[in-house]
Amino acid sequence: MRHLFKADPLANAYKAILADDKEKLLKYLRKIKPSDIDKLSSDTTPGLVEACIIQQRPHLLTLILEQGASATGKTVNDHPFGILSIKQEASLRLLTALLSAGNNEDRDQLLAACFEYSQPTQLMLHISLLIQHGAEIKESIVIKALKMGERPLIHFLINSGAVLPKQVDMDEIDEETLSYANKCAEDLQIRRMFL
Helix, strand or coil: CCCCCCCCHHHHHHHHHHCCCHHHHHHHHCCCCHHHCCCEEECCEEEHHHHHHHCCCHHHHHHHHHCCCCCCCECCCCCEHHHHHHCCCCHHHHHHHHHHCCCCCCHHHHHHHHHHHCCHHHHHHHHHHHHHCCCCCCHHHHHHHHHHCCHHHHHHHHHCCCCCCCCCCCCCCCHHHHHHHHHHHHHHHHHHHCC
16 A cells, blocks of 8 residues: 655655646656556555646646656546546646647547537637547537537538538538538638649
């Protein structure tokens, strides 16, 4: 059973995250064996990656990932790191750190989580980030966007390669929104003809 003893570098690294102390964190990270970096700080506290996400410390998360911590994993409550990061206020920077360090969570699940948890002003940025890291805009995501009726988002998705679904439930999607989406798709097709 691990306890937060003073000599325990994992526990001290955890405390440095809570205190937002980069220098102390670096000091303790150097003392942690690579095989131990993903372990829980104690029986009652999360691991270092989860702690950085919860405390919204993307700059510290990057340091920990650079020291060899896994960018893909689950929290003590069994939530994937990527999904947990999307739920935070500093979600874009946290998710960027995880993806840049090789997070390999299912991109479809991450895109769906963006629609559920991201602030509307940040949604396109999250989607763009995920596209840069291999996400594909599938029909289910396009339908979510059409239901929202956000024209800039629809325009962005279509111009990012999304294909409009062949059939949609008109009870949930506004006719003007669908008409706008079709116009975006037609405009894109015309532009491609001239390239």
